[in-house]
Amino acid sequence: MPRGVLRTANLPQLQNLIKRDAAAYKEEFLQQWNHYNSIRQIFQINPDEQAAHFRELVTFISQVAQCYPKETAEFPTQLSTLLLEHYGSLSPDIRHSIVQNLVMLKNKGVITSIELLKTLFPLLPRTTSSTLRTFIRKTILSDIKTANMRSKNHKLNRAVQAMLFGMVERGMDGTVTGDKGKSRSQPAGSAEGQANSGDEAMWAVVLTKELWKKGIWDDAKPVSIVALGCFHPSAKVQSASLHFFLGSDEEVEDSDDEEDNAPDIRSLEHKREVTKKTRSGDKKLRRTMKEASKKRKRKDAGSLANFPALQLLNDPQTFGEKLYDMLNKYDNRFSLDHKILIMQLLARVTSAHKLTVLGFYTYVLKYISYHQLRVPAILASLAQSVHDFTPPDALIPVIRKLAQEFIHPGVGAEVVSAGLNSIREICRRQPWAMEEDLLGDLVEYRKSRDKAVTAAARGLLQLFREVNPGMLKRRERGKTASMGMAQGNQPAPFGHSAQAAVDIDGLVLLEDHLNALREEAGEASGEDEDDEEAWNGWDVESDSSDSSSDGEGWIDVDSDGDDHVSISDSEDEDEKGKKAKVGENNPGEEIPDPNRTSTLATTKILTPADFAKLNDLKIQAATKAVESGGGSAAKRKLASLEAAKKAASSGNDDSNLFISEMDILGPRKKAKADYEERMASIAKGREGREKFGSMKGKRNKEQPSSTTNREKARNKPIMMIMGSKGVKGKKKQSLREKQQRLRAHIDKAKKAYH
Template sequence: MPRGVLRTANLPQLQNLIKRDPTSYKEEFLQQWNHYNSIRQIFQINPDEQAAHFRELITFISQVAQCYPKETAEFPSHLSTLLLEHYGLLSPDIRHSIVQNLVMLKNKGVITSIELLKTLFPLLPRTTSSTLRSFIRKTILTDIKSANMRSKNHKLNRAVQAMLFGMIERGMDGVVTGDKGKLRNEPRSAGDGTVNSGDEAMWAVVLTKELWKKGVWDDAKPVSIVALGCFHPSAKVQSASLHFFLGSDEEEGDSDEEEDNGPDIKSLEHKREVTKKTRSGDKKMRKSVKEAKKKRKAKGTHSRANFPALQLLNDPQTFAEKLYDMLSKYDARFSLDHKILIMQLLSRVTSAHKLTVLGFYTYVLKYVSYHQLRVPAILACLAQSVHDFTPPDALMPAVRKLAAEFIHPGVGAEVIAAGLNSIREICRRQPWAIEEDLLGDLVEYRKSRDKAVTAAARGLLQLFREVNPGMLKRRERGKTASMGISQGVQPAPFGHAEQAAVDIEGLVLLEDHLKAMREEAGVASGEEDADEDDAEAWNGWDVEEDSSDDSESEGWIDVSSDGEDNIDISDSEDEGGKSKKKDMDVDQSEAKAADPNRLSTLATTKILTPADFALINDLRIKAATKAVEGGGGTAAKRKLASLEAVRKVTASGDNADANAFISEIDILGPRKKAKADYEERIASIAKGREGREKYGSLKGKKNKAAPSSTTNREKARNKPIMMIMGSKGVKGKRKQSLREKQQRLRAHIDKAKKSHH
C-alpha cells in the first residue's frame, strides 16, 4: 500500500504526523475536513449512517484543531449544535464522544470555559445515562473550582450564576402540585431530549450547593440562587433548597465525592490483613493512610464557608413573608414533612434577623395538639421563631393553647413535660408572652412525681427568677430575686434593651491582655509595630472583594479629631444599678482585671481582626471559669456553657450559633430510659460474658487459694452415658420400688422448700 494512502486511511498515524509538522500535512487534513463536513450533513439526516466513522473523525479533528485554528473555527459550534439540537437522535456512544471532545478542546485552549459550560449545563437534565451525567457533573465542578483556585474568577462566576438563575426562573411559572400527589408528577423523559419542569431547576440547586460546600462560592449570589429555588413550583426543588439553609444532609443525584475522599482506610487495613505481609506492603499502607488523612483534612479546611447562608439573604423580611404565604396558600397540597421544613426555615430566618411574621403564630395554632404527628418538631419551630422583638399579644394565644392542650391531668407525663418545655423556650425569648395566673399554675407542676415534669417545671421557675421574678409568688422568687426586687431591679419592658451598646463585651480583657504581652516582650506600643501585628493577624482571614464593587469603595475617609468632631463614646449614666444579678455574677471575674464601668478605647485605635474576636472569646471563657469557681451561681455556669459551645462550633467550621436553634430534644426534655431493643440486649449479654469461660462458673477451684483438680462429682457429669450405665447408682435407681421413688421425691421437695426459706 502506498505511503500516502496509508496516511489518509490511518487517522491515528495521520494525527501523529500532523502534530509534528502541521504545515506539511495541511492538504491531508483538509481532505479529512471535507470528508467530515459531508458525513456531518448525512449524519444530521440519518444518525445511524456511518456513526462509528463519524465518531473517529470527530476525535481526529479535536486532536489537531489547535494546529489549524482558522480552518476549524466553526468546529466547536458544530459539536454544540449537534448535542443541543439533535440530542434525542444521537446514540449514547456519540453523545459521550462529543462531550469528551468538547472537554478536550477546552483543555487545549480552543474554546473557553464559558463556551463549554453553556453546552454542558443544558445536558444535565436531559441525559438519562448515569455515566455521562456523572462525567458532565464532575467536569462542571472541576472546571469552576480550578478557575477559582488562586483567585476569584468573577467573569466566569457571573456567567455561570446567570445560567443557574435562568435554569430556575424558566420553571417558576409552573403549577404548584405539591408532594402529596407524587404519582401525578410528570414522568422523566426516556432519552428523547425533552426536559421535565423540575429537573433543570433541580440541577441548578444541586450544583450551587456543591460549589458552596466545596468553598468555591461563599458570597451572597449563590445564596440568592438557592433562595429562589425555595419558591419553585416543584416540591423536590423546594426541598433541596430548604435543606441547604437548614444545614441538613440530603443526597441529590450522583455523588462525585470519591475523588476528594481518597482511599478507604478500612478497606486498606482489611486487605493488608488477608494478604501476604511484606515491608513494601507496610510502606504502601502507611503512605496511603497518610494521603487519605491529608486529603480529608484539606477538604475540611477548604469547604469552610466565610459567612452563614442565613446572614447573606437579600431582604430577609420579604423572604420570610413569601415562605409564610406559600405555606398558608398550599397547605392542602404539601405533606406534613414538607410543611415542617418550611416552618423550620421560616422560624430560623425570623430568629436570625429579628423579623416579625404575625400570621405564622395564628397558622401554627391548628397543629398545636398532643396527638398531632411530629408535634415536637412543630413546637420547636414555634419556639424558634420567637425573639425579644416579637409582640407578646401575638404569642399569648399560642401559650394558652399549649397549656390547654398539653398540660392537664388527662395526658401522659411526657406530654406535660413537652408542653412545659415549649412554654419555657418561648418565655426565654419573650418573657412577657405568658400571663401571671397561668405561670403560677404551671410552676406548681414542680411537685409532680414524674422526673421529666418536675425538671421542666423547675426550669420554668428558674427562668422567671432571673428574667422577671415579679410575676412569681413571693415564696417562689428565691433569695437572689427577692433581694433584687427590694433594690429596685426591674425587667426591661417590651421593646426596650437592657442597656445601651456602648462597648464590645470582653474588649477590656483583650486590652489588658495585649498590654501584658507588650510588657513581657519589652516592646513599646508604636504605630509601626501595631501595623505589623495587624497585618499578621489578618493572615488566613482575608476575604476577597468582588471586582464589580470596586467602584463603590473609594478608600478611607479622613475624620477630623479636633474640636466638635470628636466622638465621645463615654456614657455619663451609670447602668450598673439597673443590671440584673446574672450579669453581675458573670462580670465578677472581669472586675478583677478592670473596673466594670470602664470603657475600652481599643476599638477606636485598632481594627479588630477575626483572630482578635477569637482571643476575646477565649479570655471570656477564662473569666467565666473563674466566676464559676468563685461561686458565681447558675447564671455564671450557663454563661460558661454558652461560650464553650460557641468556641466548639467555631472550631468545627460550622457558622451557626450553638444556642440559636432549638431541637426536638429541647422540647421533649430528659426522658426515661427506653426499653432496649434486640441489638442492645445482645450487646449487653456479650459485655457480661467478657472475662469468663463459655458456660463456666467462677466458683469452685478457681476461687481457692491453692489450685486443685476437679472433683469426682464434676468428672462424673462429663462422662459418656455408656460408661455409667453399669454403675451402682444407675442400677439402684432402676430397681427402686414405687414407694422408694415417692419417698425420694418427697425428700427432694422438703429440701427445696428449706433452701428457699
C-alpha cells in the same frame, strides 16, 4: 503512492504528521474534512449508518482543529448543534464521544468555557446515562473551579449564573402539584414538559449548591438562584433548595470527595517521632493539622444552618412572606415533612432578620396538639420564629393553646415537659407574651415527681426571675430578683432595647492577665524572634491551652505613628492603666475593679487566641465565684460559659442561635431495651472474660465436659439443699431403713478396699 495511501487511510498516523507539520499536510486534511462533511449529512438523516467511521473522523478533526482554525471554524458549532438537536437519535457512544471532543476543543483553546457550558448545561436533564451525566457534572465543576482558582473570573461567573437562573426560571409558571400522593397522574399534555423543567431546575440548584459548598461562589448571586428554587412548582426542587438554607445535605448524585479525604494525623505524628526533627517538618505537620481541623469544623457546623446564605438573602421580608403564602396556599398538596421544611426555613429567616410574619402564628395553631406527628420539630420551628420584635398579641393565643394541649394531668410527663420547654423558649425571646395567671399555674409543676417536668418548670421560673420577676408571686421571686425590684429595676417595655454595650465582657480580666505576663517577662519580650514563629500563636488551634505567654500573635501598631512594630501576642495597652494580678493565692494581689472600663480593645488587635484566653479567664473567675459561695446565679453563669466553650470547640459556634428538637423534649428517661438489645449487651460483656471461667471438667480432661449434678450438689451450701427431696427423705427414714443404708455403705467400702 503506497505511502500516500497509507497516510490517508491511517488517521492516527496522519494526525501525528499534521501536528508536526500542518502546512505540508493541509491537502490530506482537506480531503478528510470533505469526507467528514459528506458523512455528517448522511449521519443526520440516518444516525445508524457509518456511526463508527463518523466517530473516528470527529475525533481526528478535534485533535488537529487548532492547526487549521480557519477551515474548522464551524466545527464546534456543528458538534453542538448535532448534540442538542439530535440527542435522542444518537447512540450512547456517539454522545459520549462528541462531549469528550468538545471538552478537548476547550482545553486546546479552540472554544471558550462559556461556549462549552452552553452545550453541557442543557444535556444534564436530558441524559439517561449515569456515566455521561457524571462526566458532564465533573467537567462543569472542574472548569468553573479552574477558572476561579487564582482570582474570581467574573465574566464566566456572570454567564454561568445567568444560565442557571434561566434554567430555574423557565419552569416557574407551572402548576404546583406538591409531593402528597406522589403516584397520582399529572394533567395530560403538561406532564412531560413540567417534568423536564423540574429536572432542569433541579440540576441548576444542585450545581449551585456544589459550587457554594466548595467555596468557589460565596456571594449573593448563587443565593438568589437557590432562593428562587424554593418557590419552584416541583416539590423536588423546593426540597433541595430548602435543604441548602437549612444546612443539611441531600444530594442526587455522588459528589467528588477528593477534597474531603482528610489526612491521617496519627500516622503523620508517628512519622514525625521516628524521623529526623527539622523545622520544615514541624511547620508541615502544623499546617496539615490546622487544615484538617478546619475541615472538621466546617463539616460539623453544616448540621445547624447555612447562616451565611441566610444573611445574603435579598429582601428577606418578601422571601419570608412568600414562604408563608406558599405554605398556607398549598397546605393540602404538601406532605407533612415538606411543610416542616418550609416552617424551619421560615422560622430561621424570621429569627436571623427579625421579620414580622404574623400569619404564621395563626397557621401553626392547628398543628399544636400532643398527638400530632413530628410535633417536636413543629414546636422548635414555632419557638425559633419568635424574637424580641414579635408582637405579644400574636403569641398569647399560641401559648394558651400550648398550655391547653400539652400541660394538664391527662397526658404523659414527656408531653408536659415538651409543652413547658416550648413556652419557656418562646418567652425567652418575647417575655411579654406570658400572662400572669397562666405563669403562676405553670411554675407549680416544679413540684412534680417527674424529673423532666420539674426541670422544665424550674427553667421557666428561673427565666422570669431574670427577665420580669414582677409577674411571679412574692415567695417565688428569689433573693436577687426581690432585691432588684426593691432598688427600682424594671424590665424594658416591648419595643425598647437594652442599653448599648460600652465594653467587652471580661476584657478587664484579659488586660490584667497580660499585664501580669509582661511583668514576669520583663524586658525579655523585646528580643528578636523568627518571623515565621511569631505568627504561630495568633489562632486558637496553635495556641497553647495553659498560657499565652510565648509572645506570639498579631502586630500592635503604636498610636503615635512610629514605624517600629513588634510581633507579640502579649503586647497590650498603655502601661499607665491599673495593674493587677488575677488570683487569690497571692497575698498581695489587687482585685480588679468591676466598674473599670478596659482600653485594651482600642489599643490592640484582639486575635482568636486572645478571645480563647478571655473565655478561659472568665471560666476561672466564675469557678472562684462558685467556690466562694456565689450562689445559684454564679453556678448558672459557670455552666453557660462551659457550654459555650464546648460548643465553640466542636465548631458549632452558632448553636445558641437555633433551637433543636432536643431543646423541646428536654431530658428523657432511657427507654427499656428489647430482647435483642439485652442479648447484644450480654454478649458484649462476655468478650474477653474466658480466663475468669472455671477450668474444672472442661479443659483439664482429654474429653472436655461439664460436671455432673451429683458433683455439683456436693459443693452446694447446706442452706441451699435443706428443702431438697433427698434431705427431707433422710429425716423421715425409719430405724430399719437407716440400718439397711448403713450396711450397704459398709459392703461397698469393703469391696472397694479389697
